[in-house]
Amino acid sequence: MSRATIKDNEVDIVIGALRSDLTSFLNGWRSVFSQFHLIIVKDPDLKEELKIPDGFNLTVYTKTDIDQIVGSTALSFSGYSCRYFGFLVSKRKYIISIDDDCFPAKDNKGIFVDAMAQHIENLTTPATPFFFNTLYDPYREGADFVRGYPFSLRNGVDCALSCGLWLNLADLDAPTQALKPGLRNNHYVDAVLTVPRTTLMPVSGINIAFDREALGPALFPALKLAGEGKVRWETMEDIWCGMCVKVVCDHLGLGVKSGIPYVWRKDRGNAVESLKKEWEGVKLMEEIVPFFQSLSLSRTAATAEECVVEMATTVKQHLGTAHPVFGRAADSMVEWVRVWKAVGSKSS
Numbered sequence: 489m490s491r492a493t494i495k496d497n498e499v500d501i502v503i504g505a506l507r508s509d510l511t512s513f514l515n516g517w518r519s520v521f522s523q524f525h526l527i528i529v530k531d532p533d534l535k536e537e538l539k540i541p542d543g544f545n546l547t548v549y550t551k552t553d554i555d556q557i558v559g560s561t562a563l564s565f566s567g568y569s570c571r572y573f574g575f576l577v578s579k580r581k582y583i584i585s586i587d588d589d590c591f592p593a594k595d596n597k598g599i600f601v602d603a604m605a606q607h608i609e610n611l612t613t614p615a616t617p618f619f620f621n622t623l624y625d626p627y628r629e630g631a632d633f634v635r636g637y638p639f640s641l642r643n644g645v646d647c648a649l650s651c652g653l654w655l656n657l658a659d660l661d662a663p664t665q666a667l668k669p670g671l672r673n674n675h676y677v678d679a680v681l682t683v684p685r686t687t688l689m690p691v692s693g694i695n696i697a698f699d700r701e702a703l704g705p706a707l708f709p710a711l712k713l714a715g716e717g718k719v720r721w722e723t724m725e726d727i728w729c730g731m732c733v734k735v736v737c738d739h740l741g742l743g744v745k746s747g748i749p750y751v752w753r754k755d756r757g758n759a760v761e762s763l764k765k766e767w768e769g770v771k772l773m774e775e776i777v778p779f780f781q782s783l784s785l786s787r788t789a790a791t792a793e794e795c796v797v798e799m800a801t802t803v804k805q806h807l808g809t810a811h812p813v814f815g816r817a818a819d820s821m822v823e824w825v826r827v828w829k830a831v832g833s834k835s836s
Contacts, residue, residue: 494582494608500700501604502527502574502585506567508536515541516591520604524584527574529554533566549573557831563823568723569709571693572824575700576831582611583704584697590751593655596676606749607650607697610680614644615743617685624679625745647682648702648742649733652695657753659692663770665759680747685738688780691730695751698733699742706736706792708824711817713768724769728817731780736795739785772811779807793825 501524503510510528514521526546530538532554540548549557554565554573565573571585584607592600613627619641626633626642633642658673665671683689698707711728737744783802789795800821807814 494612496523497525498580499524499582499584499604499608500527500574500578500580501525502529502571502578502583503588504568504571504574504585505530505538505588506534506570507588508534509539510588511539511541513588513591514544517586518543519600520592520602524604525580527578529565529570529574531567531570549577557834558827559830561823561827563709563820563827564712565709568693569712569725572707572709575704575707576828578700581699581701582608582697583700585693585695586751587694587753589754590654590695591754593676593750593752595678595750601749603652603695603749603751607652610650610745610748611647611697611699613647615647615682615745616641616644617682617738617743618645620684621682624681624747628680644682645741645743646699646702647745648699648737649691649744650697651689651691651744651746652697652749652751653747654692654694654753655750657755659694659753661770662759669759676750678748680745683734683744683746688731688734688777689744689746690727691733693726693729694753695749702740702742703733703736703792705825705828706733706796708732708796708821710820710824711813712820713813724772727769727773728776731776732796732799732821735780735783735785735799736792739789739795740792768813772813775807775810779803793828796821796825 501521503526505528521544526544528538528540528546528548530548530550532551538548540546557577575583584604586603592603595601613625616626619638621633621637623631623634625631654673655676656672660671707729709725711724713724734744783799785795785798789798800818803814803821804818808818
């Protein structure tokens with residue numbers, strides 16, 4: 489498989505603004521953000537005006553814009569879910585999404601990492617989901633396929649989702665962080681690998697990139713906890729979304745990579761307080777994982793939209809009676825596809 493090339497004007501960087509002052513965040517990323525178009529979506533619940541430094545090519549969306557573009561809908565774009573509105577209105581083929589509490593990381597040599605370039609590298613080189621290569625990503629410089637790897641599989645498949653990692657404050661759950669309050673991730677592992685087909689993973693929306701044309705409709709705000717808050721420990725929307733998008737990728741024969749690039753996350757929130765809100769999500773995962781492990785989509789589901797609608801029906805049938813949160817998630821998935829098509833038809 490030949491390597492693709494991604495131009496700067498094919499990429500939108502989407503930032504969900506949960507804080508009003510984005511000055512230090514944007515200035516920290518200036519050297520790598522300056523060549524791209526930014527979509528900044530202000531959390532509809534945020535009352536203060538955004539503070540944005542000059543010198544960026546960007547579009548800002550507020551609650552007024554969300555209401556005008558989406559219209560009447562049961563979908564919620566509050567909190568971290570505001571980023572999905574950016575996915576919705578983007579007109580570019582690729583999206584890179586970075587949380588506003590993240591900054592450029594340094595590698596083992598003390599050199600700042602260009603996370604945008606590394607995400608693009610992941611998306612432009614093939615993935616190998618059907619047979620695991622023990623020497624990480626065989627397409628990276630200095631690596632290759634190991635002995636015994638079938639030559640018939642060495643072309644790989646298109647990589648549609650790149651999941652980056654975090655230094656300092658890793659994306660741990662509230663129970664783990666509360667038990668180990670001083671735990672920080674200081675290990676920079678210069679590696680990326682393809683997540684094998686049928687292997688599930690908790691995708692974190694903190695630092696990801698994806699092919700919007702192939703996967704856009706499969707990244708959505710659906711599962712909302714009753715006590716959802718404004719700190720990552722208090723949400724599950726990206727975890728649920730990640731389970732869904734991995735099933736879609738497996739079904740459509742697309743690849744998912746995990747590893748570099750890293751970002752450096754600032755400490756934020758109180759894990760003990762967040763535990764009170766996230767505990768519902770911790771319990772729900774025990775039901776979610778077996779469901780997704782057994783989930784199989786029909787051959788008639790040939791696009792991301794069709795996969796999401798079919799998946800929503802199955803969620804409603806098999807999980808909807810177990811907990812009302814699943815029934816609401818299924819409804820939101822169907823509504824998301826409706827809105828995706830409606831917004832897309834207006835901009836085409």
